């Protein structure tokens with residue numbers, strides 16, 4: 205199987221090249237030339253398999269240039285009981301009659317990013333061995349909070365790699381910040397930027413395609429890659445868990461094989477929900493894809509009107525990992541919906557870069573609305589969703605998951621569609637204690653994040669993840685903070701180190 209670039213359909217690379225390189229030279233994203241098909245028989249065969257077996261069955265269809273031994277090594281190194289506190293890697297929790305929360309946060313950093321970022325370092329080093337054997341891979345990451353830590357955890361001390369993470373100084377939770385600034389590993393570095401996630405992301409994207417820096421890298425025997433969801437190696441592991449969850453629901457007798465389910469995803473960069481859409485295109489019986497946003501509702505507006513307009517106020521919310529106005533992976537969706545017309549993509553994303561705005565054609569808007577439903581929820585709605593999910597079902601969800609729960613409820617109310625639904629649960633509530641606690645108690649909330657965690661444990665009876673509690677005794681290693689303009693210097697400094 206080959207991969208094309210969304211901005212140059214004539215560009216054709218292998219999976220290994222796509223993953224090692226991260227982003228295409230002209231700034232486009234790599235997409236599979238054709239999507240592999242999962243037949244009813246394929247799905248039937250997966251019923252009863254372990255998560256790792258399901259992962260291999262899906263990944264082998266995309267990574268056709270990986271040998272069986274390579275894929276076994278990558279998958280089994282990523283998903284195991286040393287890294288995940290669930291034998292099934294992800295868990296399903298039923299709430300109410302027709303909703304299933306797909307818990308994707310049982311990995312080392314307690315957010316769904318681990319599902320892809322535990323695997324990515326293995327995919328990337330295997331890919332680099334095939335395509336650029338003598339190079340050191342320099343991974344730059346822009347994070348809205350969870351990607352940074354998950355990437356650090358995945359890449360720390362991985363030979364032939366180096367990593368620099370940029371996070372928005374005032375845009376992450378206390379626990380998220382501590383997770384990153386205490387990270388160990390000789391090959392990793394972390395830096396705050398004075399700006400928001402979009403600033404970090406555009407800064408990193410610009411550095412990636414800067415010819416001067418690229419020449420400098422080549423001189424040092426280094427090459428850039430990306431651990432953000434612009435990298436195909438981030439998306440493909442996410443397709444796996446939708447297939448795994450669906451077949452698990454069949455195993456548990458909750459659905460019949462072939463029965464349609466909807467999927468709701470709390471969305472920021474559009475990576476997670478795009479993976480569900482790809483799973484649908486492959487043949488997984490998915491009905492509506494419900495895209496849940498917080499107050500930064502650029503995607504809700506886009507799905508409803510066909511106009512994407514980032515010229516609006518940016519809000520800092522209680523679901524910081526979704527505080528994003530430029531959702532990178534939308535480019536992959538639109539490439540698919542417009543019949544793989546790279547010139548249209550260049551035009552729309554050129555307009556986005558220049559004017560911050562573009563409108564898709566009527567036919568693309570209609571296709572978009574046939575597949576997706578968009579809704580949003582502010583901080584108050586988030587808090588009330590946490591409150592009533594806890595009160596009614598005894599289930600404690602984090603702020604991001606709560607956005608999805610609220611939007612799913614709005615969807616059912618507005619459309620009357622009671623199809624069973626998988627709701628992506630993307631983080632442990634312990635990552636966002638300061639926002640979760642006020643939703644379930646009137647007691648005064650302590651300011652120390654570890655006292656908050658103790659309080660949450662007392663009120664919920666849910667055990668806090670050990671990896672978060674350990675942060676209390678870890679020394680802070682990274683305290684730098686730079687402006688957007690200084691990001692280049694920071695990268696150059698790291699390359700020399």
Ligand SMILES: *Cc1c(COP(=O)(O)O)cnc(C)c1O
Pocket residue numbers: 315316317350351433470471472473474475476477525526604605630631
């Ligand atoms: C990253 C993240 C999201 C958004 O996922 P995208 O793939 O960027 O749309 C949602 N919730 C949490 C907890 C996250 O870390």
